[in-house]
Amino acid sequence: MKPPRFSYHDPATVEEALGLLAAHGDAARVLAGGQSLMPMLNFRLARPGHVIDVNRVAALATVSPGPDRGLRIGALVRQRTLERSPLIRERCPMIGQAMPFVGHPQIRTRGTLGGSLAHADPAAELPAVMVALGARLTLRSARGQRTVAAEDFFVTALTTALAPDELLTEVALPPWPARTGSSVQEVAIRLGDFALGGVAAALTLDAQGRVAGARVVCFGVGPRPLRAADAERSLLGGAPSAAALAEAGRLASAAVDPSDDIHASGAYRRRLAGVLTTRALAASLATAAARAA
Amino acid sequence: MTETRAISLVVNGQPRGATVEMRTTLVDFLREELRLTGTHVGCEQGVCGACTVLVDGEPVRGCLLLAVQADGTRVETVEGLAPDLEHLTPLQAEFVRHHGVQCGFCTGGILMSLTASLRDNPRPTEAEIRNTLAGHLCRCTGYQGMVDAVLALAAGAEPAP
Numbered sequence: 001m002k003p004p005r006f007s008y009h010d011p012a013t014v015e016e017a018l019g020l021l022a023a024h025g026d027a028a029r030v031l032a033g034g035q036s037l038m039p040m041l042n043f044r045l046a047r048p049g050h051v052i053d054v055n056r057v058a059a060l061a062t063v064s065p066g067p068d069r070g071l072r073i074g075a076l077v078r079q080r081t082l083e084r085s086p087l088i089r090e091r092c093p094m095i096g097q098a099m100p101f102v103g104h105p106q107i108r109t110r111g112t113l114g115g116s117l118a119h120a121d122p123a124a125e126l127p128a129v130m131v132a133l134g135a136r137l138t139l140r141s142a143r144g145q146r147t148v149a150a151e152d153f154f155v156t157a158l159t160t161a162l163a164p165d166e167l168l169t170e171v172a173l174p175p176w177p178a179r180t181g182s183s184v185q186e187v188a189i190r191l192g193d194f195a196l197g198g199v200a201a202a203l204t205l206d207a208q209g210r211v212a213g214a215r216v217v218c219f220g221v222g223p224r225p226l227r228a229a230d231a232e233r234s235l236l237g238g239a240p241s242a243a244a245l246a247e248a249g250r251l252a253s254a255a256v257d258p259s260d261d262i263h264a265s266g267a268y269r270r271r272l273a274g275v276l277t278t279r280a281l282a283a284s285l286a287t288a289a290a291r292a293a
Numbered sequence: 294m295t296e297t298r299a300i301s302l303v304v305n306g307q308p309r310g311a312t313v314e315m316r317t318t319l320v321d322f323l324r325e326e327l328r329l330t331g332t333h334v335g336c337e338q339g340v341c342g343a344c345t346v347l348v349d350g351e352p353v354r355g356c357l358l359l360a361v362q363a364d365g366t367r368v369e370t371v372e373g374l375a376p377d378l379e380h381l382t383p384l385q386a387e388f389v390r391h392h393g394v395q396c397g398f399c400t401g402g403i404l405m406s407l408t409a410s411l412r413d414n415p416r417p418t419e420a421e422i423r424n425t426l427a428g429h430l431c432r433c434t435g436y437q438g439m440v441d442a443v444l445a446l447a448a449g450a451e452p453a454p
Contacts, residue, residue, distance in 0.1 A: 002316075002318065002321075002337060003316040003318070004316070005295065005296075005315075005316060006315065006316060007296060007315075008296060008298075008315035008316075008359075008361065010361075034357050034358060034359075034362075035339055035354075035357055038318075038339070038356070038357040038358070038359075039337070039338035039339055039357065041316075042318070042337045042338060042356065043337070043338065051315075053359075053362065055362060080351070100424075103339075103428075104342075104427055104428030105352065105406070105410070105424070105425060105428055106342060106345050106352040106353060106354060106406055106428040107339060107354070107428065109351040109352055109353050110353050110354070110357065110358065190427060191424065191427045192427050192428065
């Protein structure tokens with residue numbers, strides 16, 4: 001018997017879940033896929049008085065086309081579904097590119113989109129992907145509903161904009177722009193392990209083949225997903241030459257300040273952020289050019 | 294006060310019911326209540342894969358699911374693969390032939406993951422096999438015997454239609 005005792009609730013509707021959060025929010029943890037919370041319970045690193053299991057809330061587990069070819073993904077959608085859904089693959093290729101790095105197949109079976117975002121592990125891929133995509137997150141409570149940009153949702157390591165009585169219910173993704181390619185690059189000890197560092201990037205070309213839009217988001221190299229704004233700006237309006245992509249990598253490397261840990265030094269991670277930025281941009285460019293042709 | 298709940302599920306084809314504490318994990322329920330001790334408990338944080346079982350056909354970590362969450366599901370464990378030593382599944386037989394087992398601690402979970410992935414894809418490539426195995430830790434074999442076992446099985450499988 002490993003986890004400490006808790007009161008277990010398994011609401012069937014969002015409203016029921018919000019009522020439970022209103023009553024117990026400070027002493028409660030929401031249980032979604034359980035791939036992060038359950039280890040913390042097993043080791044008693046978390047001792048919530050109440051566990052609110054949202055797995056029965058079917059309304060949170062849907063993927064639907066959003067307006068203007070965007071996407072709306074429920075917070076309880078499994079990572080395995082993110083990986084397999086033809087609609088997601090067609091409308092948002094970057095999510096599929098990230099999935100092989102997210103845990104292992106046996107973890108993705110249970111792990112959810114919303115759980116990964118609300119847990120906000122600095123080395124996690126999905127938070128960075130959501131920042132790169134400009135996702136908007138719906139947070140609901142018994143008090144009402146608000147929408148937060150992914151970039152503002154991640155506060156610091158394991159800390160988000162969620163109030164104790166709020167539930168992340170849905171992620172809205174904008175339409176994928178034309179002539180856009182993307183890539184997710186990562187280095188880990190073993191495929192599926194925590195990233196030593198990674199980059200989610202996207203590149204949009206104009207009709208002349210110049211850079212019309214760029215996104216570079218680094219993860220695993222700081223307390224939260226970090227948009228390398230200098231690197232993005234350096235590319236805009238110019239030709240996506242090898243030199244320009246290398247310069248963007250140098251700027252991304254300068255923008256991060258990772259610390260040392262048992263797995264890698266800060267200096268290694270800083271260099272990694274630059275190398276992976278250049279690689280991710282090169283891979284994005286190849287797809288964008290193919291889509292433009 | 295200890296909260297409990299009555300659950301019913303199908304384990305290896307047999308309907309089973311029990312009253313469990315809310316905090317009981319699925320793997321502890323399988324081992325301690327049902328005495329199905331072929332599923333092992335390793336790291337209890339989802340990393341090692343020893344506790345992997347199939348829930349409604351999909352591989353999951355038995356240490357990261359509460360028994361109450363498995364209410365109403367169909368669970369398959371390593372005990373459900375072969376009725377006895379003379380009737381091993383083709384995967385188990387290839388594991389024996391290719392020395393995919395040494396101490397056996399990790400084997401139950403690995404067999405379940407591979408069983409699920411072979412149902413989806415009976416002719417995996419070596420890279421696909423290694424991707425499935427990446428969700429498991431084995432400290433004895435170096436994995437090569439397991440890879441050889443699945444490759445041998447795939448080579449004999451019916452071609453995909």
